[in-house]
Amino acid sequence: MSAVQTDLRRRRGGRDDLGVTISSHVVLGVWSIIVVLPLVWVFMSAFKSNREIISGSPLSLPSAWGIENFVAAWVDEKLGRALLNTTIVVLCALVLVMLLGAMCAYVLARFDFFGRRAIYYMMLAGLTFPVFLAIVPLFFVLQSIGVLNTLPGLIITYVAFALPFTVFFLFAFFQGLPGEISEAASIDGAGKWRTFFQVMLPMATSGMASVAIFNFLGLWNQYLLPVALNTKRDNWVLSQAVASFVSGAGYQSQYGLLFAGVVITIVPVLVAYIFFQRQLQGSVTQGTNK
Amino acid sequence: MTAPVTGPGVSGLRSGARARRKARWTFDNISFFLVFLGLPLALFLLLVIWPFIQAVFYSFTDWGGFTQEFDIIGLANYERLLNDATFKTALGNNIKLAIVVPLVVIVVAMIFATLVTVGGRGIGQTVGVRNSGFYRVVSFFPYVIPAVVSGVIFSKVFDPSNGLLNGLLPEFLRQNWLGQVSTALPASMFVIIWGAVGFYMLLFIAAIKAIPAETFEASRLDGAGRLRTMWSITLPSIRENIQTAWIYLGIAALDAFVYMHVLNNSGGPDNTTLVMPQYLFRLAFSQNQFGYASAVGVAMAVVTLVFAGVVFTINRLTGGTTRSN
Numbered sequence: 159m160s161a162v163q164t165d166l167r168r169r170r171g172g173r174d175d176l177g178v179t180i181s182s183h184v185v186l187g188v189w190s191i192i193v194v195l196p197l198v199w200v201f202m203s204a205f206k207s208n209r210e211i212i213s214g215s216p217l218s219l220p221s222a223w224g225i226e227n228f229v230a231a232w233v234d235e236k237l238g239r240a241l242l243n244t245t246i247v248v249l250c251a252l253v254l255v256m257l258l259g260a261m262c263a264y265v266l267a268r269f270d271f272f273g274r275r276a277i278y279y280m281m282l283a284g285l286t287f288p289v290f291l292a293i294v295p296l297f298f299v300l301q302s303i304g305v306l307n308t309l310p311g312l313i314i315t316y317v318a319f320a321l322p323f324t325v326f327f328l329f330a331f332f333q334g335l336p337g338e339i340s341e342a343a344s345i346d347g348a349g350k351w352r353t354f355f356q357v358m359l360p361m362a363t364s365g366m367a368s369v370a371i372f373n374f375l376g377l378w379n380q381y382l383l384p385v386a387l388n389t390k391r392d393n394w395v396l397s398q399a400v401a402s403f404v405s406g407a408g409y410q411s412q413y414g415l416l417f418a419g420v421v422i423t424i425v426p427v428l429v430a431y432i433f434f435q436r437q438l439q440g441s442v443t444q445g446t447n448k
Numbered sequence: 449m450t451a452p453v454t455g456p457g458v459s460g461l462r463s464g465a466r467a468r469r470k471a472r473w474t475f476d477n478i479s480f481f482l483v484f485l486g487l488p489l490a491l492f493l494l495l496v497i498w499p500f501i502q503a504v505f506y507s508f509t510d511w512g513g514f515t516q517e518f519d520i521i522g523l524a525n526y527e528r529l530l531n532d533a534t535f536k537t538a539l540g541n542n543i544k545l546a547i548v549v550p551l552v553v554i555v556v557a558m559i560f561a562t563l564v565t566v567g568g569r570g571i572g573q574t575v576g577v578r579n580s581g582f583y584r585v586v587s588f589f590p591y592v593i594p595a596v597v598s599g600v601i602f603s604k605v606f607d608p609s610n611g612l613l614n615g616l617l618p619e620f621l622r623q624n625w626l627g628q629v630s631t632a633l634p635a636s637m638f639v640i641i642w643g644a645v646g647f648y649m650l651l652f653i654a655a656i657k658a659i660p661a662e663t664f665e666a667s668r669l670d671g672a673g674r675l676r677t678m679w680s681i682t683l684p685s686i687r688e689n690i691q692t693a694w695i696y697l698g699i700a701a702l703d704a705f706v707y708m709h710v711l712n713n714s715g716g717p718d719n720t721t722l723v724m725p726q727y728l729f730r731l732a733f734s735q736n737q738f739g740y741a742s743a744v745g746v747a748m749a750v751v752t753l754v755f756a757g758v759v760f761t762i763n764r765l766t767g768g769t770t771r772s773n
Binding site for chain 1: 474481491496500559580586587589594596600605674699732756
C-alpha cells in the first residue's frame, strides 16, 4: 500500500517536475528573446539601406550585406576616432587607477597611522555622493589646471572617480593576505617599495583582475563625465559619438548609419564578454560573497 | 562604478593594520608614504572631495557661471527649490523610478535566479533547469552594453514610424511609446530594467549557490514545495544581497540621467520623463544658473541619503539585524 503511494507520489512529482521545467524554460526563453531580439534587429538593420528600413518589415533580412553604413559611420562620423580616444582614455585610466588604488589600499590595509580612519570614511563618502553634485565645480577645477576638454583631463577625472571603489575592494583583499610574507621580505632586506611591487602585488593578482574587469566596464560605459567635461568634437569618446547619432537632428533620416554605429560600439565588448564570461561571473561571485 | 559590492565595513579597520614596526625616517619609508598615500589622495581630494565642498558652497550663492562675481544669498536657492514646479515633477519622476525599477528588477531577477539554480527536478538533489548556462550568458548581455547605447537602441525600438516594437505589433496596438504622456515613463523604465536584470540575476545566483545544498534538501524532505522553499529558505538567506541590490538600484534610479537623456532629450511629453540630473544639467550648462543648479545637486544628494536610510530602516524593522549566523 505504502509502496503504491510512494510510487504514485513519485509519478505525480514527475509530472509536476515536467510542468515546472517547461514553464521555467518558457519564462527564461521569453526573456532571452526580449534581450536578443533588439540586438538582432540592430545588427540586421545596420546592413540595410534607409529605404529598406523605412518600408520593409523590421525582421526581414537585408537584401544585400553591404558595408557602406559601417564605412560611413567609421569615417564620416569619426567613430574610428572616438573608438581610438575611448581606448586611450580607458586603458590609461585603468592602469593608473589600478596602480594608485592598489597602493592606497595597501597602505590603508597594512599600516597604522594617524588619520587612517578619516581617509577611509572620506572614500566612503566619495563612493555614495552623486557625481552630479560635483560636476559643475569639477568643470572649473579642470579649467583652472588647463586640462578641460583634453584627454589627459578626462583620464585623471576617471581615475579620481574610480578610486574609491578600487580602494574599497582591494582594501579587504590586502587585509586577507598573510602578514608573515611581507615580514619575511623586510627581514631579507627588501624596502617598502620592493616588498609591495615584488611580493604583495603579485599575490593580489586575482583580486586585481576582478576589480579591473568592473572598472573597465564602468569606464567604458562612462557618459556623464565626458559629456560635461570633454565637449571638443575631436576628443569625443564612443558613448558621446553614439549619443550624438540620436540627438543630432541631421542623422534622423540616416537609420542605417546609426545602427552601424551601434554595432561597432557593442561588438568589441560583447565578443570580449563571451570570451571572458567565466572570469566575469567569478568576479561577481567574489565581489558579493566577501 | 556602481558594481554592487558589499564593502568590507568598519570592522575591517580595527582588525587591520598589522605592520606596527617602528617607522624609521629613511628615504625609502618617506618616499613610500608620499607616493603610495599622497598621490592617490591628492588626486581624490582635488577632483572629488574639493568639487563636492565647492558645490555645497555655491548652492548658497547666485553664481551664474560666466563671471567671477556672485553674492551669497543664504537659503534663497532652497526656497526657490521648494516652489519650483519643474523640480517637483523631476523629483516625483525620480521617486517613481526609485520605487518601480528596483522592485521589478529584484523580483524578476530573483525568479530567474531561482529557476536557474533550483528550478529543475524536485526529487533528490536540487538542480537548476538544463542549459541554464545559456540563459545566464544571454541575460547578462545588456550589462556589457553601455547604458547610452541601450538608450539609443531602444529609442529606435520604440520609434513610432519604423521601430521594432510597432513593427511586431498589430495595427491597433501601435503607439508613440516615448512621445505620449501615458507610456513615456513606463517605456523608459522598461529600458532601465532591461539593462539591469541580467546583472542582478547573476548576483542572486551567486548568493543562492552559497546556501548549503543540505538546507534545500532538508526543506524538501520536510515537504516544502518550491514556492515555500523560495519564501522560507532562499529569501531569508540572501536578504543582505537583496538589500545591497535595492540600494544600488535605487541610487541608479535616482540618477537615471543617461537613459533619460538619450531616450527623451528634452524631458519627454509634459516633462513626464524629466529627472533631477537632467534638470540640473539644463540649469547649469544651458541656462547658466550654477548656484541654483548646485542647490538641485545638494537636494539630490539628500534624497539619495534619505533613500539609503529608508532601505536600511525597513530592513531592520522587518528583522534584518538577526542575520542567519
